[in-house]
Amino acid sequence: MSSQAFTGGHKASHQELPPEFQDQEESIKITGFWMFIVTDVLIFASLFATYAVFVNRIASGPTPAQVFQLNTALIETLILLTSSFTIGIAIWAMRQNRQRMVTWWLVLTVLLGMAFVSIELTEFAGDVAAGWGWHTSAFLSAFFLLVAAHGTHVTMGIIWAVALLFQLRRRGLTTVTRRKLYTFSLYWHFLDIMWVFIFTVVYLGGRLI
Amino acid sequence: MHGGDEQHETAIEPGFDFISPRFEEPKFPMHQVWGYAASLVLTFAALWMTVNRIMSPSVLLGVVLAMAVGQAALQLGVFMHVRESRGPAWHLVPLGLAFAIGIGLVGMSAWIMLFKSGVS
Numbered sequence: 011m012s013s014q015a016f017t018g019g020h021k022a023s024h025q026e027l028p029p030e031f032q033d034q035e036e037s038i039k040i041t042g043f044w045m046f047i048v049t050d051v052l053i054f055a056s057l058f059a060t061y062a063v064f065v066n067r068i069a070s071g072p073t074p075a076q077v078f079q080l081n082t083a084l085i086e087t088l089i090l091l092t093s094s095f096t097i098g099i100a101i102w103a104m105r106q107n108r109q110r111m112v113t114w115w116l117v118l119t120v121l122l123g124m125a126f127v128s129i130e131l132t133e134f135a136g137d138v139a140a141g142w143g144w145h146t147s148a149f150l151s152a153f154f155l156l157v158a159a160h161g162t163h164v165t166m167g168i169i170w171a172v173a174l175l176f177q178l179r180r181r182g183l184t185t186v187t188r189r190k191l192y193t194f195s196l197y198w199h200f201l202d203i204m205w206v207f208i209f210t211v212v213y214l215g216g217r218l219i
Numbered sequence: 220m221h222g223g224d225e226q227h228e229t230a231i232e233p234g235f236d237f238i239s240p241r242f243e244e245p246k247f248p249m250h251q252v253w254g255y256a257a258s259l260v261l262t263f264a265a266l267w268m269t270v271n272r273i274m275s276p277s278v279l280l281g282v283v284l285a286m287a288v289g290q291a292a293l294q295l296g297v298f299m300h301v302r303e304s305r306g307p308a309w310h311l312v313p314l315g316l317a318f319a320i321g322i323g324l325v326g327m328s329a330w331i332m333l334f335k336s337g338v339s
Contacts, residue, residue, distance in 0.1 A: 037305035091255065
């Protein structure tokens with residue numbers, strides 16, 4: 011299959027589609043994964059709404075401006091934006107049938123994800139050590155709930171990506187592994203979008219309210 | 220549902236062109252490079268504007284939020300290939316609905332908290 015095969019534009023017939031869409035069952039799973047993302051959008055919307063309601067309820071605890079370090083948040087953002095780019099390149103390489111390239115860009119994505127989670131955990135540990143735990147105020151409860159929900163998603167994504175690396179090594183780029191890589195990329199980019207909102211609302215917003 | 224190797228094209232009703240599937244597979248991932256660069260520019264611009272307080276905080280919050288929405292659109296369009304689909308891209312409809320509900324939920328929660336009276 012040549013990489014030129016998919017350039018058919020929007021009138022492409024099924025035969026010209028990438029393998030993960032050519033196969034009807036796999037393409038249904040991709041649609042199903044979009045439905046999962048739809049539900050996850052609603053979960054994060056609820057957490058953002060909770061945060062918006064409680065952000066000024068600081069009780070005797072610290073204000074947002076006291077808690078948040080913009081440097082750390084910027085580094086986390088840059089890491090996640092870069093990992094979104096690397097998985098984007100992995101999917102591009104997958105469409106070109108370049109398995110080695112897919113593997114290395116996926117490895118890079120996993121490493122960036124791990125760096126992100128480590129920095130976030132360090133940040134949380136520092137907050138708790140300073141006496142700013144989730145029980146300190148409604149603001150901190152909402153903050154930890156929102157940001158840790160995102161961090162948990164990223165951690166799950168890392169486990170998923172490592173499993174995919176093993177499958178890729180064993181089975182190569184099959185229709186099924188292509189679909190799994192594709193849905194993983196959707197998940198990862200979705201988490202990047204949620205982080206951009208966390209960076210804007212929580213970290214930048216903390217300086218503006 | 221039809222058989223997997225059936226060749227007919229799914230007809231898309233007029234007015235529903237936005238769900239017609241699109242695929243793009245260039246030789247070099249130029250889209251991704253530009254998308255990455257644009258997301259970095261938006262991030263640094265939002266940070267710079269916030270640190271330097273170039274306008275009143277409430278207006279600035281609106282501006283950086285709009286920039287975040289821009290970044291989300293960038294991720295969806297450039298990286299998530301949101302229009303790729305086997306048939307009509309029906310997932311765009313519930314996705315748009317979820318974003319609309321989300322914006323309503325967050326926006327109205329923030330709005331109702333502006334009223335200082337009542338329950339606190």
